[in-house]
Amino acid sequence: MSRSAAAVSINNIPVSHSAILSIRARILEAAAEMFRGQGYDVSMDSIAAAANVSKQTVYNQFGSKEDLFKAMVADRAAAMRAPLQVQVLDRHPRDMLAEVARQYYTHGCTAYELSYYRMIIGASLQFPEIGEAYYEAGPKAMLDALTQWIAREERVGRLDTGGDPAFAAEHFLGLITARIESRGLLGQDIEMSPNEIERRSRFCAEIFMRAFGPEGLNR
Amino acid sequence: MSRSAAAVSINNIPVSHSAILSIRARILEAAAEMFRGQGYDVSMDSIAAAANVSKQTVYNQFGSKEDLFKAMVADRAAAMRAPLQVQVLDRHPRDMLAEVARQYYTHGCTAYELSYYRMIIGASLQFPEIGEAYYEAGPKAMLDALTQWIAREERVGRLDTGGDPAFAAEHFLGLITARIESRGLLGQDIEMSPNEIERRSRFCAEIFMRAFGPEGLNR
DNA sequence: GGGTCTTTAGACTCTAGAGTCCATTCGATT
DNA sequence: AATCGAATGGACTCTAGAGTCTAAAGACCC
Numbered sequence: 001m002s003r004s005a006a007a008v009s010i011n012n013i014p015v016s017h018s019a020i021l022s023i024r025a026r027i028l029e030a031a032a033e034m035f036r037g038q039g040y041d042v043s044m045d046s047i048a049a050a051a052n053v054s055k056q057t058v059y060n061q062f063g064s065k066e067d068l069f070k071a072m073v074a075d076r077a078a079a080m081r082a083p084l085q086v087q088v089l090d091r092h093p094r095d096m097l098a099e100v101a102r103q104y105y106t107h108g109c110t111a112y113e114l115s116y117y118r119m120i121i122g123a124s125l126q127f128p129e130i131g132e133a134y135y136e137a138g139p140k141a142m143l144d145a146l147t148q149w150i151a152r153e154e155r156v157g158r159l160d161t162g163g164d165p166a167f168a169a170e171h172f173l174g175l176i177t178a179r180i181e182s183r184g185l186l187g188q189d190i191e192m193s194p195n196e197i198e199r200r201s202r203f204c205a206e207i208f209m210r211a212f213g214p215e216g217l218n219r
Numbered sequence: 220m221s222r223s224a225a226a227v228s229i230n231n232i233p234v235s236h237s238a239i240l241s242i243r244a245r246i247l248e249a250a251a252e253m254f255r256g257q258g259y260d261v262s263m264d265s266i267a268a269a270a271n272v273s274k275q276t277v278y279n280q281f282g283s284k285e286d287l288f289k290a291m292v293a294d295r296a297a298a299m300r301a302p303l304q305v306q307v308l309d310r311h312p313r314d315m316l317a318e319v320a321r322q323y324y325t326h327g328c329t330a331y332e333l334s335y336y337r338m339i340i341g342a343s344l345q346f347p348e349i350g351e352a353y354y355e356a357g358p359k360a361m362l363d364a365l366t367q368w369i370a371r372e373e374r375v376g377r378l379d380t381g382g383d384p385a386f387a388a389e390h391f392l393g394l395i396t397a398r399i400e401s402r403g404l405l406g407q408d409i410e411m412s413p414n415e416i417e418r419r420s421r422f423c424a425e426i427f428m429r430a431f432g433p434e435g436l437n438r
Numbered sequence: 439g440g441g442t443c444t445t446t447a448g449a450c451t452c453t454a455g456a457g458t459c460c461a462t463t464c465g466a467t468t
Numbered sequence: 469a470a471t472c473g474a475a476t477g478g479a480c481t482c483t484a485g486a487g488t489c490t491a492a493a494g495a496c497c498c
Binding site for chain 1: 351
């Protein structure tokens with residue numbers, strides 16, 4: 001009670017002390033790092049230590065471990081939306097798709113991102129809402145953006161999905177992510193050389209074009 | 220010491236008491252069920268209770284929680300190899316591939332299997348060997364079987380992967396699994412109607428054939 | 439039937455970690 | 469300089485759960 005009241009008043013203060021914000025940010029960052037590496041089981045003591053902050057401060061700011069965890073996930077989900085925007089360039093679909101793949105391989109499936117993903121999957125056993133939130137902010141957002149772009153291209157006659165752009169988008173994401181994820185989520189190495197990235201990106205785009213290119217789907 | 224010696228002697232006994240085996244099996248089964256549902260954090264007490272066995276017996280048989288967990292995973296990995304064998308039927312590649320997809324959708328990605336997978340991913344943060352073992356017994360085994368089949372078809376001239384059957388196999392698995400896994404691993408619903416399964420299976424096969432059919436790759 | 443091994447229930451120990459308390463210090467504001 | 473809220477650290481409580489121990493009961497072998 002008194003705890004949540006305190007939290008609210010902090011949030012309502014229009015950023016007069018930036019010190020408070022920086023402390024929250026520091027804790028969130030440390031929490032992300034610790035949770036990511038060791039799962040929900042990390043101790044609050046080690047999170048506090050990693051944030052260079054006393055344990056009491058963590059509790060003052062976030063109330064409980066569960067709340068801290070959820071706040072941290074929400075924070076990261078918000079940060080995630082930015083790079084996911086598929087830039088609406090007016091390039092040939094093949095190039096656009098290769099670029100999406102390239103982006104994913106270079107920024108979306110780093111060992112860092114994957115270990116975070118792994119942790120979320122593990123935690124979603126315990127907190128189903130977390131899994132759902134991550135899905136919405138991550139894969140779903142990506143899928144929606146891609147679906148919209150495909151639909152647009154279809155309207156212009158540069159793609160032909162037979163009227164089911166969502167289905168096509170799913171397939172493209174599947175193409176890009178599959179191997180990487182099944183390996184990476186289980187902790188296997190997923191490093192790729194720039195050459196490999198380039199080859200795969202083009203290849204995915206090429207396969208997609210064969211399936212959904214303008215002359216597609218009319219067998 | 221005395222503990223591991225006991226375990227060895229039990230394993231060396233050529234199944235004279237089947238009672239002992241059935242007790243181990245019962246514990247393994249209960250452990251699988253509990254770990255699957257709640258992750259590595261379930262208590263040994265609840266596992267013992269679920270197996271209808273005293274806690275001491277669990278410790279007699281498996282020594283420690285970690286050992287029980289690993290024994291359970293090994294047990295399931297062994298059981299897993301059976302259904303994964305891709306039957307080498309001499310059908311048209313398109314039908315064969317659709318059949319593989321169908322098998323996967325009906326048996327390979329049930330909510331049950333996925334929740335087990337989720338648990339493994341979570342636990343692999345803590346026990347990297349577990350992740351590796353699962354990868355070998357699951358995705359990797361599937362991939363290898365498919366790669367071999369594709370290579371064979373390529374030799375006969377019914378497919379053309381440009382000499383990289385492993386790459387093609389990865390893509391096909393990606394095609395099948397993607398959406399399902401990203402949704403299912405995060406706890407989202409993944410039920411599909413038989414119609415939906417049929418549609419997707421054929422579709423995956425079709426897309427694969429467009430990419431790697433005999434006339435493929437020669438742009 | 440006696441000897442040996444396992445199982446059982448349940449009490450027990452020990453430790454890690456969540457969350458609390460408090461006396462003190464720090465750092466803005468006035 | 470005085471004040472007030474926040475942060476500190478470190479001691480503290482309490483609980484859950486891993487693992488052990490024991491006395492009694494079964495089960496099997498000779």
